[in-house]
Each structure stands twice: as structure tokens, then as C-alpha cells.
Amino acid sequence: MSEVHTGGCQCGAVRFRVSGKLGQASICHCRMCQKAFGGFYAPLVSVVNETDLTWTRAEPKRFQSSNMGARGFCPECGTPLTYEAPDGIAIAIGAFDDPGAIAPVIQYGVEGKLPYTDHMADIPARTTQEDYEAEAFLAAIVSNQHPDHDTETWPPVHPGETENG
Template sequence: MAEGAEHHAGGCQCGAVRFKVTGALGKASICHCRMCQKAFGGFYAPLVSIRDEAELTWTRGEPKRFRSSNVVARGFCEACGTPLTYEAPDGVAIAIGAFDNPAGIAPVIQYGVEGKLPYTDHMADIPARLTEEDVETAAFLASIVSNQHPDHDTDTWSPVKPDENQNG
């Protein structure tokens, strides 16, 4: 990679798997197909492709993979379950939410719209509030101690074993 190339880092929720992309990211998208909905446990899969000119490096651990079809494998963290990759013959895409700075990776196209859940076009119409505004859950929220890995690389990582983290 040329000096001064873009760098993007990210990883899973627990920190067992971390990655770096050196070079420009490709097209960011969301896929509404049922397979992506199930793989992400969500309404759709937000992904960004890794261009041929970019280099993806696993800097801590590596995803486990599930072959969701005869041509696609999906990478995820074995420890915490975070969806990480969509790997197809034409290349790899990374889950946008797994990046340390996902706000700058805006989707520009939607795929699999035949599987789009009918209410997703109206999400902005649903009433919204800040977490702190939920007065009824204030005590619960104050008691939360996060085990989530920070949104930056760390020199060390101490995994929380699944049986140690029963509340969240």
C-alpha cells in the first residue's frame, strides 16, 4: 500500500477479533434479503466492500465462518457472535457497524429489496428518545458495566468468558 493510504480499523463487540483495512473502501450498501436478515439478526445487513486495491488484515484473532450458501461464507466472532464478513467469489464485505468509526460509511445502494420488511421505509416516523430520557429504567441503566471492547485498537485484550457475562 502506498504511504498516506486510508486506514480503517474495527472489530467485534468483545475484542477477540480486530481488523484493519488499508486503502479506500468500496461501495457501502444494505441488503434486505432474508439470508442477510438472519445472518445479522436485523432488518437488513449493512456492508461495505473491500476493493481490490485495499488490503484487509486481521490484527487480532480471525473470524469463524458459516457457509450460508454454496458460494457465500459469513465471518463472525466465535466468542461474542458479532457478524463481521460477507465473503463471496467476487470479494469480501465487512459489516459497517464493526468499524470503529461507522458514521462515515454511508450506504449508497440497497440490494435484495424483494425481501425488504414493509415497515423499514417508515423507521424515521417512529417516535424516538434518548436513552437518558427513559426515566423508568434510570436505575437499571446506571448499574450497567460494559464489557464491550472500545472503538480503537488496544495492546492487550482480556476476554470476558461467556459464563461470566450473564446480564447483557
């Protein structure tokens, strides 16, 4: 049986499925990837056979970040989704429904690596619950984030709303 991996953007407007084995997972520290992800680095996994990738709900919008590569992102919420180059396509690890199953095995662009990223585990850490003193604040949050699984439609209709708002 073939492997199947699903994922999508934060708002659920763009969803994908990869049917087949994923390629090498990596982290890229180059400045272009830092800016594209708005983060310290870009965690990506290559798609071995591009025909294994299916956009199941919409497609990303693309920005031609260089003459050799384009970046795919959700046109609604801005979630970074792909890096597309002549040698293939890679998908943002965090966009998968189960990102914990995809561990990077190599780092690229280390000349752009931010000096403190090697010491992230040394920084004091707190859970979300510990970060907020009032449980009422957490209880009042209504998430608009798409769940980590495929849905028939999105966004859902909340009680008291109609499909048109």
C-alpha cells in the first residue's frame, strides 16, 4: 500500500495530498527562505514524483522569488506551502497534517544560519496553559484554523450562522 500524506494551509482554503514516498526532509537557512517563511529557517520535504502531489482544495498562489524558484502560499491566509525549482517541488513540513512524522535529515544554506538557532533548546520553555494566567482567556478563544485532517467543506457553519454569513 502506498503512503499518503495530507496537509494544507492554516485557513483551509488550500489542501493537498501526496500519494507515495516523500523525499529528503531538510532545513534551509538561506536568507531567501528566512524571508519566505518569516522565520529562522524553512523546513521542507521534497516530493519524489511530482505526479504524486494533488491539490485537493484550490492551489497556492506563487511568487517567483528568483529566476530559478517560486514560492507557493495560500492566497487567503498567507501560509507558506511550497518551494518550486527546476529540480522539483518541496512542501513546507509544518503544512502537513502530521508534521511530527517528517524529520529533517540535512541543513542547507548554513552560511545564513542565525547564530542562536543552535541553542534554542537552552531557552526557557512554557506550555500554552502556563503562558496565560487566566483559564477564561483560553476558554474564550474560538479558533478559525483548519483542523489537521481533510474536511468536506470549509469553513464550517457555526451555530446561529448561515452559509453566507
